Amino acid sequence: MLVTTGQAARTLGVSIPLVKKLVAAGVVPGVAGSGRQIFPLEAVQILHAAPHCDLTLLDVPEVAVLRADAASAASETDRDWMGYQADLPSEMLLPALSGWWRCDPERVAEGRFMLVTVAEFVVAVLADLGEWDHNGGTRQALRYRFTGARLAGWVTDLTAPTSARFPHTQAPSERDLVAHLLGTRLPSVSGGPIAYVPAGPAAAHEGAN
Numbered sequence: 001m002l003v004t005t006g007q008a009a010r011t012l013g014v015s016i017p018l019v020k021k022l023v024a025a026g027v028v029p030g031v032a033g034s035g036r037q038i039f040p041l042e043a044v045q046i047l048h049a050a051p052h053c054d055l056t057l058l059d060v061p062e063v064a065v066l067r068a069d070a071a072s073a074a075s076e077t078d079r080d081w082m083g084y085q086a087d088l089p090s091e092m093l094l095p096a097l098s099g100w101w102r103c104d105p106e107r108v109a110e111g112r113f114m115l116v117t118v119a120e121f122v123v124a125v126l127a128d129l130g131e132w133d134h135n136g137g138t139r140q141a142l143r144y145r146f147t148g149a150r151l152a153g154w155v156t157d158l159t160a161p162t163s164a165r166f167p168h169t170q171a172p173s174e175r176d177l178v179a180h181l182l183g184t185r186l187p188s189v190s191g192g193p194i195a196y197v198p199a200g201p202a203a204a205h206e207g208a209n
Contacts, residue, residue, distance in 0.1 A: 001041040002032065008039040011048055017117035020048075024070035025118045026086035027158045046159045053115070053122055053184035055203035058176055063111035064103065065188045065200040066126075068118055071096055078145075085116050086156040090165070093154065099128060099145025103194040105132045110143075111199065113152065113178075120187050124154035125178045155179035 003011075009019045009115035021159045022028050023037050028047070032038040055063060073087035079095035081088060088096065097116055108114060116124035135141070148169065152174060157163035164182050166175050188195035197203075 002038040003041050003044055005037050005039065011044050012121060013162045014059070021070055021119045022121070025068075025084050025123070026070075027084075027118060027121070027123055027155065029157055029159065043159045047121070050121065050158070050183060050185045053181060053186035055186075055197065055199040056201070058111075058199040058203075060111050060199050061202050062107075062196050064108040064114045064129075065186060065190075065195040066097060066114055066116045066194055067102065067190060067195060068097065068116050068123070068187060070118070084116060084123055086123075089155070090151055090209075093124070094126075094149065094151050097124060098147075098152075099132075100135055100143035101145075101194055102143055102192045104204040105129075105134075105144045105146070107196065108146070108194065113181075114149075115186060116145075116154075116179060117186050117188065120185055121158055122181050122184050122186050123158070125152045125181055126150070127152040128182055129172070153182050155182050158183055161207055189198065 005016050009016045012124045023031050028043050030040045059080045068084040070090060071081040071083035074080060074082040081092055081096040083096060114126040114129060115122050124148045127145045128148045128150050132146045135143045153164055153166045155164050162185055164179060188197050
């Protein structure tokens with residue numbers, strides 16, 4: 001059975017543009033596009049049942065969230081794409097997500113991880129954010145890139161948890177942590193691409209209120 005993007009949006013409690021962003025990023029397989037995009041009902045039900053991201057698992061007071069769009073071509077020398085796309089190989093996905101962003105780089109680094117979301121769903125996690133450079137722009141145009149970042153995990157299909165991918169050399173403890181974050185739901189609010197959300201004990205306190 002298929003449903004329209006409008007029906008999918010109502011079920012998920014999000015806007016139609018956010019549903020279309022999921023489609024464009026390629027993280028929901030089986031979507032048809034004949035005049036208007038059509039969702040498999042089963043996929044919508046799986047997304048609706050996705051757990052909320054448990055940020056109490058992180059031992060930091062807050063974590064940065066990159067609210068990514070579907071990948072688009074970037075006319076830059078250090079990357080071909082900007083944003084998230086399920087079928088991008090990891091060597092292209094990493095630079096597409098690790099910059100250039102308007103943010104507070106020290107604040108991002110203190111969170112140890114950057115969670116990447118598409119339409120409120122965690123699709124990737126970046127680690128090793130302690131090194132960065134900037135584009136030399138004025139205050140309003142200043143953007144940062146995290147030069148030492150690595151992919152700690154990413155998904156190619158939000159409806160299938162087994163689609164999660166991890167680096168071969170990753171420590172088991174980090175893999176277990178990242179696996180609990182991927183595919184979960186993490187709403188965030190920001191005037192730019194980067195949001196900051198409470199984590200650790202602060203997340204537990206917020207959830208209790």
